[in-house]
Amino acid sequence: MSAIEKRLAELGFELPEVAAPVAAYVPAVRDGDHVHTSGQLPMVAGKLPLTGKVGAEVSAEQAGELARTCALNALAAIKSVIGDLDRVTRVVKVVGFVASDPSFTAQPGVVNGASHLLGDVFGDAGVHARSAVGVAVLPLDAPVEVEITVAVRD
Structure with a gap:
């Protein structure tokens, strides 16, 4: 187990299996x-735990937890490519999409769920550039989708 996976365990998380793509991509x-990861939905054991718009069917707090799940799925995707998360030297960029009720404007707070996890896991190397974007709808009616870019060493 890598030091990063040990840190995840200390925080109470386990790296999931890589989420299967829902279309033609890796x-x-x-x-x-x-x-670079593809957009990661908050899949848990192949299913979305919640669907709908943030600010309507899904609370901002629930959406933040889902964003954290997206980040965990992104880390699993990265591990599938490089084999060992200890090879990550920096989280460079996070892009979060929040399926939002038209009156919902707290997208940055939702995407903090992913950002805080990455900071807790990678420390200073987890501080990153970021975009948090409200959108009308996401695949499978997911409330949140997150993609990340990391720098790695051989």
Whole structure:
């Protein structure tokens, strides 16, 4: 078990299996010293635990937890490409999409669920650039989707 996976366990999390793609793409791709994940839905054992719009059917707090699940799924996708999360040297960028009720404007707080997890796991190397975007709908009616880019070493 890598030091990163041990840190996840200390925080009460376990790295999930890589979520199966829901269309024609791969979960992550390495390009030079970066790994880019596809957008990760908050799948748990192949299913979405909640669906709907944040600010309507899904609370901001629930959506933040789902964003954290998305980040865990992204880490699993990265591990599937590089084999060992200890090879991650920095989280470079996080992009979070929040399926929002038209009156909901707290997308940054939702995406904090992913950002806080990455900071807790990677420390200073987990501090990243980020976008948090409200959208009308996401695949499978997911409330949140997160993609990340990390720098890695050989």
